[in-house]
Amino acid sequence: MSPGFEIAFRAGGAAAVFACMMLWESFAPRRHLTVGRRPRWPGNLGILAIDIVAVRLLVPTAAVGVALIATARGWGLFPLMGLLGWAAIVAGVVALDLVIYVQHVIFHHVPALWRLHRMHHADLDLDVTTGVRFHPLEILLSLAIKMAAVVTLGVPALAVLIFEVLLNATSMFNHSNVALPPRLEPIARWIVVTPQMHQVHHSIERSETDSNFGFNLPWWDRLFGTYREKPAAGEQAMTIGLPIFRDVAESRIVRLLTQPFRSAH
Ligand SMILES: [Zn+2]
Numbered sequence: 001m002s003p004g005f006e007i008a009f010r011a012g013g014a015a016a017v018f019a020c021m022m023l024w025e026s027f028a029p030r031r032h033l034t035v036g037r038r039p040r041w042p043g044n045l046g047i048l049a050i051d052i053v054a055v056r057l058l059v060p061t062a063a064v065g066v067a068l069i070a071t072a073r074g075w076g077l078f079p080l081m082g083l084l085g086w087a088a089i090v091a092g093v094v095a096l097d098l099v100i101y102v103q104h105v106i107f108h109h110v111p112a113l114w115r116l117h118r119m120h121h122a123d124l125d126l127d128v129t130t131g132v133r134f135h136p137l138e139i140l141l142s143l144a145i146k147m148a149a150v151v152t153l154g155v156p157a158l159a160v161l162i163f164e165v166l167l168n169a170t171s172m173f174n175h176s177n178v179a180l181p182p183r184l185e186p187i188a189r190w191i192v193v194t195p196q197m198h199q200v201h202h203s204i205e206r207s208e209t210d211s212n213f214g215f216n217l218p219w220w221d222r223l224f225g226t227y228r229e230k231p232a233a234g235e236q237a238m239t240i241g242l243p244i245f246r247d248v249a250e251s252r253i254v255r256l257l258t259q260p261f262r263s264a265h
């Protein structure tokens with residue numbers, strides 16, 4: 001696959017999912033937004049632009065490039081175990097999902113890492129743009145962790161590409177202000193993390209913030225006891241965000257970038 005095609009495939013796919021979710025939440029919003037789009041979108045989308053530039057400038061080869069090198073040299077656990085072809089691709093996607101689940105739990109429990117990650121949680125509303133709002137330092141750190149996992153396991157490049165495209169899409173989907181039909185949602189959350197399931201993770205209540213860590217696959221939360229069906233205050237009444245950074249001015253891009261280094265306002 002040529003690098004040009006790969007970039008076009010990623011960008012085109014992400015833009016299409018973003019547009020679909022944006023339209024869906026405009027026509028059928030799940031919750032009434034408290035501060036709305038206007039104060040938040042410039043900051044959230046500005047962060048996305050900074051993240052894209054930071055990754056392209058600092059780690060241009062990224063995880064797919066590392067996977068190509070690792071596979072060509074036969075590095076990693078998968079080749080050692082004889083996992084090849086499609087088995088390695090499926091195992092690679094599932095294993096990377098487990099890695100980011102564990103990473104997410106660690107980012108909540110190690111204070112220095114929580115400072116980076118809490119900027120994602122400080123969003124006062126949940127919508128498609130929350131799904132791309134991650135501090136650039138968190139993005140670079142997760143990329144380094146993903147690259148280490150790819151080399152250690154010997155994940156094929158195609159699995160890395162599938163995983164990254166999937167993660168972008170599901171992150172935008174499960175942060176969107178949309179609701180799956182009530183009959184379908186309880187079934188869907190056995191297969192994929194749904195917006196209603198991830199909403200619990202954005203509760204202001206710490207015990208709820210520390211639940212439903214999954215991004216793609218919902219199984220890890222159920223397996224490791226971090227699953228919560230719904231927020232105590234109810235889906236409509238619950239407060240989104242954190243006890244700190246509740247000022248709308250905290251949605252501005254400079255404030256978002258400096259939040260990890262500030263204790264309050
Ligand atoms: Zn989190």
Ligand SMILES: [Zn+2]
Nearest residue numbers: 120175198201
């Ligand atoms: Zn989230």
